[in-house]
Amino acid sequence: METETYDAIVVGSGISGGWAAKELTEKGLKVLLLERGRNIEHISGYATALTPPWQVPHRGKVTQQQHSDHPVLRRDYVLNEMNLSYWADEKECPYEEKKPFDWFRGYHVGGRSLTWGRQSYRWSDLDFEANAKEGVGTDWPIRYADISSWYDYVETHAGISGSLEGLPQLPDGKFLPPMELNCVEKDVAARIKKHFNDSRRMIIGRVANLTQPLASRVNCQYRNKCWLGCPFGGYFSTQSSTLPPAMKTGNLTLRPFSIVTRVVYDKNTMKARGVEILDAETKQTYEFKSKIVFLCASAFNSTWVLMNSATDLWPEGLGSSSGELGHNVMDHHFRCGASGHVEGYEDKIVFGRRPNGFYIPRFQNLPGGEKRTYTRGFGYQGGASREGWSREIAELGIGAPLKEELREPGQWMIGMTAFGETLPYHDNRISLNRDKRDKWGLPVLAIDCEIRENEKKMRADMMDNGAEMLEAAGVKQVKKTDSGYTFGQGIHEMGCARMGRDPKTSVLNSHNQVWDAKNVFVTDGACMASAACVNPSLTYMALTARAADFAVSELKKGNI
Amino acid sequence: MATTTLNRREAIVRMALLMGGTMVGPRLLAGAWDADAPASANGASADDLALLDEIGDTIIPASDVPGAKAVGIGAFITMMLRECYDAKDQTAVRAGWVTLAADYRTKHGHAFVGAPATERTEFLNALDREQKSHMKKKQPAEPPHAFRVLKELTILGYFTSEIGTTQALRFAEVPGSFNGGAPYKKGEHAWAT
Numbered sequence: 060m061e062t063e064t065y066d067a068i069v070v071g072s073g074i075s076g077g078w079a080a081k082e083l084t085e086k087g088l089k090v091l092l093l094e095r096g097r098n099i100e101h102i103s104g105y106a107t108a109l110t111p112p113w114q115v116p117h118r119g120k121v122t123q124q125q126h127s128d129h130p131v132l133r134r135d136y137v138l139n140e141m142n143l144s145y146w147a148d149e150k151e152c153p154y155e156e157k158k159p160f161d162w163f164r165g166y167h168v169g170g171r172s173l174t175w176g177r178q179s180y181r182w183s184d185l186d187f188e189a190n191a192k193e194g195v196g197t198d199w200p201i202r203y204a205d206i207s208s209w210y211d212y213v214e215t216h217a218g219i220s221g222s223l224e225g226l227p228q229l230p231d232g233k234f235l236p237p238m239e240l241n242c243v244e245k246d247v248a249a250r251i252k253k254h255f256n257d258s259r260r261m262i263i264g265r266v267a268n269l270t271q272p273l274a275s276r277v278n279c280q281y282r283n284k285c286w287l288g289c290p291f292g293g294y295f296s297t298q299s300s301t302l303p304p305a306m307k308t309g310n311l312t313l314r315p316f317s318i319v320t321r322v323v324y325d326k327n328t329m330k331a332r333g334v335e336i337l338d339a340e341t342k343q344t345y346e347f348k349s350k351i352v353f354l355c356a357s358a359f360n361s362t363w364v365l366m367n368s369a370t371d372l373w374p375e376g377l378g379s380s381s382g383e384l385g386h387n388v389m390d391h392h393f394r395c396g397a398s399g400h401v402e403g404y405e406d407k408i409v410f411g412r413r414p415n416g417f418y419i420p421r422f423q424n425l426p427g428g429e430k431r432t433y434t435r436g437f438g439y440q441g442g443a444s445r446e447g448w449s450r451e452i453a454e455l456g457i458g459a460p461l462k463e464e465l466r467e468p469g470q471w472m473i474g475m476t477a478f479g480e481t482l483p484y485h486d487n488r489i490s491l492n493r494d495k496r497d498k499w500g501l502p503v504l505a506i507d508c509e510i511r512e513n514e515k516k517m518r519a520d521m522m523d524n525g526a527e528m529l530e531a532a533g534v535k536q537v538k539k540t541d542s543g544y545t546f547g548q549g550i551h552e553m554g555c556a557r558m559g560r561d562p563k564t565s566v567l568n569s570h571n572q573v574w575d576a577k578n579v580f581v582t583d584g585a586c587m588a589s590a591a592c593v594n595p596s597l598t599y600m601a602l603t604a605r606a607a608d609f610a611v612s613e614l615k616k617g618n619i
Numbered sequence: 620m621a622t623t624t625l626n627r628r629e630a631i632v633r634m635a636l637l638m639g640g641t642m643v644g645p646r647l648l649a650g651a652w653d654a655d656a657p658a659s660a661n662g663a664s665a666d667d668l669a670l671l672d673e674i675g676d677t678i679i680p681a682s683d684v685p686g687a688k689a690v691g692i693g694a695f696i697t698m699m700l701r702e703c704y705d706a707k708d709q710t711a712v713r714a715g716w717v718t719l720a721a722d723y724r725t726k727h728g729h730a731f732v733g734a735p736a737t738e739r740t741e742f743l744n745a746l747d748r749e750q751k752s753h754m755k756k757k758q759p760a761e762p763p764h765a766f767r768v769l770k771e772l773t774i775l776g777y778f779t780s781e782i783g784t785t786q787a788l789r790f791a792e793v794p795g796s797f798n799g800g801a802p803y804k805k806g807e808h809a810w811a812t
Contacts, residue, residue: 239798245799280792280793281794391755408809410794411797448788456748457678457740461679466788466808
């Protein structure tokens, strides 16, 4: 067994791991960044980013082979021939679904930072205080004041574009200039604002796409091909934003094909002394030593590592002394909303492919606002556009009239779907199934989660409120939609190693330190004590930078 | 992470817009695929390709810009059928175009391929009315009308081809900027994505 020693080991290279690597190396630590999958180089690794539409073999349609090879990916839009290599191989890495669960994973350098939706919203005290006020789950050990300067910090480096709105439930940030609502969205926004006396507001999405150049990155070129990797560095990813400065310090060692199998826990010091890995290619085992360990492997996989660690002392794994490790899994439930036709605007067209839409911040159950029979709330994401050539034209058959009609843009349409908060339920959990093994002989996760009454009530409201706003804005043929939701489909897994104030009821403390091993930090979605209704990645960035700062300061003080 | 061909937002919008509506292509058949389908069920001959080219060019004929034949629509349709549709649907669509050719010969006394454009157009317009009526009545589990599949694949193949993208439509590979309310006059072409 080969042993190398570092100041810090970061497990996982996605949004959280990239940030941890950047912060720790910039503070002078020698860091080993471990990634279970292959490397993808910035720009040169984006094999299909410049492929023109006519060179896409099946024009984006799913083949029978792909359908058969990807029993999980095929459940949603993520299965696409253009970026199949950005998703984990399901046959190599199976999992058990005790109840249906869509787990979409990115096993490569950059993780899901390459494919993420880039919507970036701050939490507010409405979110941080909700558990305590309602007696749901456990109280967050932090408040907005603890994290706001870290939001400033990560937004400034990542490059988040957005508008300043002065909304208490969706704090403003250090934004690049906002993208633009299109002409229909602007008018719909104005009508909604007027009709609801500004208690509901449609704004441009706050998105991790540059509207101005930033460092060596080029501003967004409005190609809307972010999901292939951007050769301009137009959106935030590990490759475009956090890995370059980390590399520049000379303090970073990146090791792809390194599956971390456990944190090596020393019961004498009551701390981790490093990690053990399985080389995914050679299947050799190595141990790497470090003073601190950052688990940033995605909510479920960081939890998997903990569950597989120190099992001689804790049968349920490192960090399990509270009995909460693996529990309280959350996601955002969505795919409920409304859509309709917009009359007029025939003399307007959109130029450029904006990789962003509108956002309607939460307006339910706000202090002094509209109350509901469920708790928490949801926000909408959507957009307006003219129909394209795939539209059905009932009155035309085939031939020249059809061809000429389809060459022109069709009617304006508008649609939106809500993203709703899921509450932390103790029984929504993941656990290790040691009887089922992956390609490397490692135990797989068993996932057992479902939404409950609060979420179901909310879903009806997600349709109704959407339709109500569109109708108030003069949209025609408004249709409510619930396209169904499978837990995990939001690709916002959270909560299986939650932060808290009490080691008896939480896995991590207020600085993302594992209560049971103070030099182990978990800063990805696993740490979340509640889910809020906004996209979570920006909060992982802020919590990671904050925890890295704390870890280095504790290290210097000799506390860990 | 969320949340894509489409990115998540676009997928969401499109999903919302299309809910209950129509979608071009094999997603109609989601859930009906058979991974073990024999590829031979859709072996295409030169005659098949010529017929499909002619059907495609009748659906999307040449005008100021080339039509579907010019983008090799026959080869595209047979490739898509072979790779994206299950054996049952491949067989049904194939039977559909064989019947189409036979019916045409019965009605007009000569082959579809090489027939006058107005005659072909009239014939396929009748078939298009038939497929529209079939699609309205059919149960979700029933396969789509063969001509509907041929029409959808023709439209998909044409408008995503190089000719379709850059000549029938307008194409900006790197727009570089965004204008959410650019002026538009009837007759101008849509921007390809």
